Amino acid sequence: MTSGRRxxxxxxxxxxxxxxxxxxALATPAAxxxxxYVEGNCFGPGAGDAATGLRQSPVTPGTCGDYDGDxxxxxxEDRDGDNNYGSINAALTAIAQNGRVVxxxxxxxxxxxxxxxxxxxxxxxxxxxxxxxxxxxxxxGDPGNTARSAAPxxxxxxxGQCRVTVRNVMTRNWTDGVRxxxxxxxxxxxxxxxxxxxxxxxxxxxxxxxxxNSQINATGFRADAEGPDQPDPGVGVFYEGRxxxxxxxSSVTGSAxxxxxxxxxxxxxxxxxxxxxxxxxxxxxxxxRW
Ligand SMILES: [Ca+2]
Ligand SMILES: [Ca+2]
Numbered sequence: 001m002t003s004g005r006r007x008x009x010x011x012x013x014x015x016x017x018x019x020x021x022x023x024x025a026l027a028t029p030a031a032x033x034x035x036x037y038v039e040g041n042c043f044g045p046g047a048g049d050a051a052t053g054l055r056q057s058p059v060t061p062g063t064c065g066d067y068d069g070d071x072x073x074x075x076x077e078d079r080d081g082d083n084n085y086g087s088i089n090a091a092l093t094a095i096a097q098n099g100r101v102v103x104x105x106x107x108x109x110x111x112x113x114x115x116x117x118x119x120x121x122x123x124x125x126x127x128x129x130x131x132x133x134x135x136x137x138x139x140x141g142d143p144g145n146t147a148r149s150a151a152p153x154x155x156x157x158x159x160g161q162c163r164v165t166v167r168n169v170m171t172r173n174w175t176d177g178v179r180x181x182x183x184x185x186x187x188x189x190x191x192x193x194x195x196x197x198x199x200x201x202x203x204x205x206x207x208x209x210x211x212x213n214s215q216i217n218a219t220g221f222r223a224d225a226e227g228p229d230q231p232d233p234g235v236g237v238f239y240e241g242r243x244x245x246x247x248x249x250s251s252v253t254g255s256a257x258x259x260x261x262x263x264x265x266x267x268x269x270x271x272x273x274x275x276x277x278x279x280x281x282x283x284x285x286x287x288x289r290w
Contacts, residue, residue, distance in 0.1 A: 013169075024161070035100040036091045040065025040107030040131070041073045043140070053141045055109060078085070081156045088113050088135070090123065096121070103127040108134045110142060113154045117162040126167035136172035138224075148226075152179040156186050156207075166191065173222060176202040180209050180243075196231050197222045201244040201264075203206070208245045211237065216239045220256025221285040227236055231256045233290070236280060239266035246271040255280040258290040 042064040044055045047116040057076035061069045068084045070077075077086030085091040088109050091101040096119035105106035113135055117123045137148035153174035158164050160183040170192040177193030177200045180186050184207040191214040193200040200216035203209045220234020234256025239245045242265040252259040252275065259280030264271050264287050277283035282290045 007268065009227050027146070035102050036094050037067060038075055038083055038088055038091045038101060038103040038109075038131075038133075039067040039073055040103070040105030041086070042107070044151070054110070054139055056210045065107045067105045069151040070086075079187055086134040087111055092123070095123075097123055100124040101126075103131055103133040106132040106138060108136050110136055110139045110144065110148060112148065112151050114168070115154065115156045115158065115164050117158045117164065119159065120161045121159075123158075124165040124167070125169070125265070126165070127169055129168070131168070132170070133168070134170045134172065136170075149173060149197075149222075149229075150175060151194045152176040152202070154178045155181070156179040156184050157187070163187075165189070170194070172196065175199070177216070177219075178202065179204065181205055182207060184208070185212070187212070191216070194218050195222045197231050198233065198235075199238050200255070201238070201241045202235075203237075203245060204241055206242050208244045209239075211250055213250045214247075214250040216250070216255075218254045233257045234281075235261050235290070236258075237261070239263065239270055241265050244269040247273075247275050249274045249279075251276040253278045258285040259283045261285040261288065261290060263288060 041054050045060040055064050057073050058071040058075055059066055061071045064073055066073050072080055072243045074086040077084060078090040085094060089111055095101060097117040115123050115125060135153050138145045138152060151174060153171040158165050164184060164186045167187050167192040172194045174196050175198045178188065180203045182205045186209045190212045193216045195218050197220060200219040201211065216236045219236045220231030222229045236252040236255040239262040241263055244266065259277045
């Protein structure tokens with residue numbers, strides 16, 4: 001854990017900062033123990049059936065997910081030069097994919113979130129307790145819905161020496177709720193993946209992904225105004241290639257095809273404990289025999 005080792009008393013930190021300013025200027029933009037915040041948002045204007053799309057700035061200060069009370073949310077919050085952001089990807093860029101991003105107010109985030117640490121970087125993305133952070137491909141009336149519906153919601157592509165943690169977020173209406181690539185090392189905790197058409201969690205390559213306290217439900221079931229979409233294949237959690245995984249205290253239900261499945265290379269390297277598998281066409285499958 002780097003945070004404990006790096007934490008220093010303020011006075012000492014200031015002294016070091018004074019003496020070593022040239023060195024600090026060469027450091028990464030945000031050290032691993034300097035979190036940045038993501039604010040929320042709300043729908044509107046109007047209410048109920050009249051509500052359309054995400055609200056834009058300005059909003060009444062302190063409302064509609066405006067955590068810092070400046071009346072700005074979304075892109076305006078991304079651009080105002082402070083340490084709060086209105087979108088998740090802007091915050092990840094601010095920490096240079098090395099550090100902690102905390103979503104501090106409830107909102108819907110229609111963006112393909114990319115977690116891609118390099119060179120030993122470590123990223124944690126989480127919503128604070130009680131915050132509903134919905135990473136959703138579909139927002140009523142938004143012109144980007146079709147393109148987003150054909151993309152994964154959270155893409156994790158880390159290096160072999162990098163570690164990624166994602167906690168307490170929802171991902172819905174994508175092809176894959178979460179797609180993990182390469183040699184990533186990932187922990188997914190309190191993840192809620194629903195109504196993703198192809199996979200809830202899709203682990204590829206040689207990635208290692210543990211999942212705990214999570215619900216992956218209704219994979220392969222998604223509909224728009226023209227009717228239900230066709231799943232391909234509609235698997236809750238799929239460990240593909242030579243990936244490895246462990247799932248603990250989680251629920252995988254209502255998948256169109258398999259609940260938890262592994263590829264030939266991943267077969268035998270998947271560990272399940274206290275996992276609810278129910279109402280999937282096939283609850284558990286190996287070698288893609290679903
Ligand atoms: Ca704000
Ligand atoms: Ca800002």
